[in-house]
Amino acid sequence: MPIILRLLNRFLLVLLCTGMLAGQVHAESGGEAAVKTAFLYNFLKFIDWPDAVSHQDAYHLCTTNNDQLGDSLMVLANKSINNKPIAIHRDIAGKDLKTCHMVFIAASENAAAIVNDLKNLPIVTISDKAGFIQQNGIIGLVPIDNRLGFEINLDQANSVGIHIHAQLLKLAKYVKSTH
């Protein structure tokens, strides 16, 4: 159809004329870290740990190397949930993560190996690595268009006695559950 070609022609012309606008790019995004931090805080609120580990005096939130959460994560240092403070431990090596309640695994790390070490312990593993819950991770942070959402591996959480509240399950983009 010639009319389509004409349309395409003019379109491409405008595209070319304005394409010169694209320039140099830099700047690190602090917003995303703040959103991730706020998610971690909310997850702590809506998760119950088995009695054996829930009697501790603080919530131990750990991160691996390169967590990319910057200073944002530190806003949690002054917060408490159910009158329990949040203890933050950063840049923790894989083998030292076993005493944490919640572990944030950076996308750059070998998530599969870390999860494999922790998968029989009541630890909520969280990562923004693609396909995280397919690797037995418990909560995956996933981009949805320009927004951030999360997926939950309920089977894995159940198998280690971690209870995730229905309010959270309802808002998950995807819940992996065989029941």
Add this chain to the structure above:
Amino acid sequence: MEGSFVSSYNLPLIEMMPTNHFLRLGYFMLMAFLQDIAMAANQAPLEASLPDLTELNVEELLNIDLSSVMKTPTALKDVPASIYVLTSNEIRRTGATTIPEALRVVPGLHVARVDGNKWAISARGFNGVFANKLLVLMDGRAVYTPLFSGAWWDQEDVMMDDIERIEVIRGPGASLWGTNAVNGVINIVTKRAKDTQGGLVSAYGGNMRLGGGLRYGTDLGDDAYLKVYARHSNYDEAQLPNSNADAGDNSRLSKIGFRFDKDFDNAEKISVQGDVFSGFSGGAAQPLPNLTPHELPTLSSPYSHLSETDLSFSGHYIMGRWQHAITSNSSSALRFFWSRNERQADLISSGYQIDTLDLDFQHNLQLNEQHYLTWGTGARLNFNNTTNGIYFAWHPDFRLDEIYSLFVQDEITLVPERWKLTLGAKLEHNPVTQFEWQPNARLAWTPSAHQSFWTSVSRAVRTPNWWEQDVHYNAAIQPPKGGGAANPANPATLITIRGGQNLKSEDLLAYELGWRSELTPGLTTDVTLFYYDYHHISTLTPNTLDNANIAAGYQVQSSSFTNYGLTDIYGGEASLDWRITEDWKLRVSYTHTEEKFRLASFAPALTETTTAGSFPTHQAMLWSIYQLTPQLNLDLNWRYVDGLKLSSQPTASYHELDARLAWDVGHNLELSLIGRNLLNKQHVEFGSAFFAQATAIQREIYATVRWEF
């Protein structure tokens, strides 16, 4: 620019606005701005305070647009416009089975149900079934008919469970979205195939409606996902107002569709989606003139007859999108769609088929710490092919419009975390009025993490639609005096409406002022004041009486569309969100809108407006969202809508109540019971228009089932 704040002050109507507060606040903002600038200059580099979003709940976090918060992440409260996002959970809790029902809870929108399948939806005035200043998008695709520059809500029906969110912007969005985004933009965003894996069955049934849908999503491997869905809905006919007679406004719609998404290494995404639909929207009977096959009036009684206003329709669309993230701070998107819509009024042998082809490109770019640039260009083709009847025809019966556009927007961080200026403009070329220029400036001030102020000035236009240009509508016969047979001394008069020549775009200069605040944790408020100054508003002007055929016993009085209206619309919207406990949320909103309509001094005699009095002056809503137990939800929605002063058919004010009780049975099964319009047996929400005859809106009870597997 055709007006300014200063010259506006000379108009008497502005006295009704809180001008002093307007001015004071503007002055206050200016001073604060200068102070912040001075501070920023003195303490370089500025230590940016840490954004703390932990006060937001999970649902609010899910709604944060990372692209708009790259620099200052403060969720929606930082956006310098009246924006409201209805989340999928909120949509479910409205109990709505159609999009217009869900839109009733959006603060500041005028939503009126005209009959069983027709809706009048607008923001800030100019409402009607053929409302033409609101842009409606589905996943970014304009579902806009160039016929009357509006949306057919009966065909824009999707599975409510498939909607991710509905974004509503009140106010001009023309600098980004182009002509037609004059009074507002509604963007309906559906879920990605990846987020709808597995099956979903939903169904509803009650005294007025019956329908349901099925959706199934599957993982194709390699980051590719597909979903398919089918939906059917059926709405029963209502009664005629103040009567027990059936109105004939029953309707039905069937739709099937799919969506395919594939990601390549998170840097590239493609998605292809489409649907096919077919439906019927019945309408109550309306008087039509008795005409001969040659469009001549009958010359003896009866001069008119009643005809039902049924419409049958069908259509489809296919859309492809490609998104490419060049770096984390630069991304581009290319979109193409083809949509076809057909609609037939068999009883008057009129119909149309419209094809739209659209190609868009957009690029977002974080240039540096200060500038976030968005630019794009697009081309659209609209084809119209009509079937002409004796009552209703289009001249010409085929036309093709080409529209080209280019826009640029720069979001400038003047003072990090404090001041943001957005400048943008869209240039569009259309075949009727040629070039249209739609600029916009927005300034946002965030003095603390808990509140923000914003103000904007924008220009937006609505280009003449096909109805205004091409219509040939034989509306009525004015019988001779006494009502007997017509003769040269006492002729019958045929009243017709014709498309106008040399039409201009309706244009708007809009001023807005907004305030958002988190008063205490859990209590937030959003207030907007606006003043709209419209020129060239569509009017009807009578032509010279055509008495060439007076010897045969009739004459013709035609009227043509013109642009002699000058309208001012002003008012405000306020809403309050109060999270009383984790389980109980209250939402209150109030909207006040007024208009002043006048004709240009040079308008010919007897010119009249067709749009005055189309919206309520006062409108209020109270919505209680309550979780009784983790399994039981009880939601109540009360609303008050002031009477409409449409000169032809005023309506009375009304109070109504909707209620929903939902039970989460477990095993991904949810049952709910919904009552609509519980306070009155019937009420009327809007007046009739051509092919949109008002019927009674009745009390209704229905149950829904929703099961995911």
